[in-house]
Amino acid sequence: MEIDRLLEGDTRTLAQAISAIETRQPGTGDLIQELFARRAGAGSPSTQIVGLTGPPGSGKSTLADTLTMLWRAQGRRVAVLAVDPNSPFTGGAILGDRVRMQRHALDRGVFIRSMGARGHLGGVALATRGAVRLLTALGWEMVLVETVGVGQSELEICEIADSVVVVTTPAAGDGVQVIKAGITEIADLFAVNKADLAGADRVVRELRDLVRAPREEGVWRVPVIPTVAATGAEGVAELAVALDQHRAHLVATGAQQSRVERRLRDEVVELVGAAATDFARRLLADPELKLLPEDVQSANPEQAAEAILRRLAAEESKIEAANRDPAVDHRRSE
Ligand SMILES: Nc1nc2c(ncn2[C@@H]2O[C@H](COP(=O)(O)OP(=O)(O)O)[C@@H](O)[C@H]2O)c(=O)[nH]1
Ligand SMILES: [Mg+2]
Structure with missing residues (x-):
């Protein structure tokens, strides 16, 4: 049974379950609830969701890999979800990512999954929430x-993660870009990666000035940590410690x-939106309903939207009536 294989830690079944979430197959919510119920009282530690965001090439994947090795050494299981709304399929993982994935291929305590835009209903953010x-x-x-860290995705990540690490580098533009994007508000921690390159000290100094907070009880002081993810030699252990501290602070x-x-x-809210969108598309595609006039030029979209919402409400009251009075439930009268 699927649920048993999931509980045994079978990563193939896990990947399949995530695919089911991505394509919004019915029943995934129940499956997850059943898992929670089955594991209740297992006494296992809860999950820390860490967001890594930053410009392309700043070293997020390398950092994820180095952190993974460190956490594995501590006996923690690590899942990496690489969210790339621009990647149309899983194969979008670049060569470096593939090599990294293969390194952990035999370790059942590591799960790496690329969340592309392929076939997603409701978008990659909704699928990622479900996977998490x-x-x-x-x-x-x-x-x-x-x-x-481009556009909408960096804002969505802070809604999903407990701790957001913003990765920047001394490379021209990266430091300034961080400030421009107003990203300081979403950063719980900064990693100045590629600290082996010239100019890292300056970026660290600038960022520390930017995030300086009063030393007060209950106020999180955003750490700015220089890292060399490529070798793991510098900063990654500090970053892991700071993440544990942030977790403790949140708790x-x-x-x-x-x-x-x-x-x-x-x-x-997102699920309701996605379901309503499906409903609207279905109704609009139905030629019998004629929700749109022949003359599309002068159509009134607000009116059509209201008509669809009225139908949605009507459908809902039918379901409610069926729940109140089982006699009218068509499934029973069959
Ligand atoms: N010099 C240097 N290069 C790094 C470091 N970390 C990562 N890189 C390199 O930066 C490039 C982009 O890394 P990647 O992790 O794929 O970046 P991502 O696009 O943010 O995921 C790769 O060639 C890495 O080897 C570092 O600490 N120092
Ligand atoms: Mg990457």
Whole structure:
């Protein structure tokens, strides 16, 4: 049974379950709930969701790999979700990523998955939320979500993650770009990667000035950590320690709980939106319903949207009536 294989830690079944979430197959919500129920009382530590964002080439994947090795040495299971809305298929992983993936191929404590835009209903963010929930239900200690820090994805990552690491480098433009994007608000930690390159000290100094916060009880002071992910020689252990500290801070201040609650609310809203979108597309595609006039030039989209929402509400009250009075439930009268 699928659920048993998942609980045994079978990564193929895990990958299949994530595919089911991506394509929004019915029943994945129930599956995850069942997993939570089956594992309740297992006493395993809860999941820390770490977001890694930053410009392409800043070393996010390399950093994810180095952190993975470090956490594996501590006995933690690590899942890496590489979110790339521009990648149309899983094969979009670049060569370096493939090599990294192969290195962990035999380790059942490492799961690496590319979340592309392929066949997604409701978008990559919704699929990623679902995958994160599944991994949480299975008790994976660390979930790393890597997103390219461009546009919308970096804002979405901070809604999904407990701890957001913004990766920047001394390379021309990266430091300034960080400030421009107003990304300081979403960063819980900064990693100045490629600290082996010239100019790293300056970027570290600038960022520390930028995020300086008063030394107050209950206020998280955003650390700026120089790292050399490529060798793991510098900073990566410090970054891992800072992530543990951030986690402890979230738990101590109660922010952990409110982040989980906010994520749940956001996910429900997104699911409703995706389901309503499906519903609207289905109705619009139905020629019998004639929701759009022949003369599309002068069509009134607001009116059509209202008509669709009325039908959605009507459908809902039918379901409610069926629940109240089983006699009218067509499934029973069959
Ligand atoms: N010099 C140097 N290069 C690095 C470091 N970390 C990563 N790189 C290189 O930067 C390039 C991009 O790394 P990658 O992890 O794929 O970046 P991503 O696009 O942010 O995921 C690769 O060629 C890495 O080997 C580092 O600390 N120092
Ligand atoms: Mg990458």
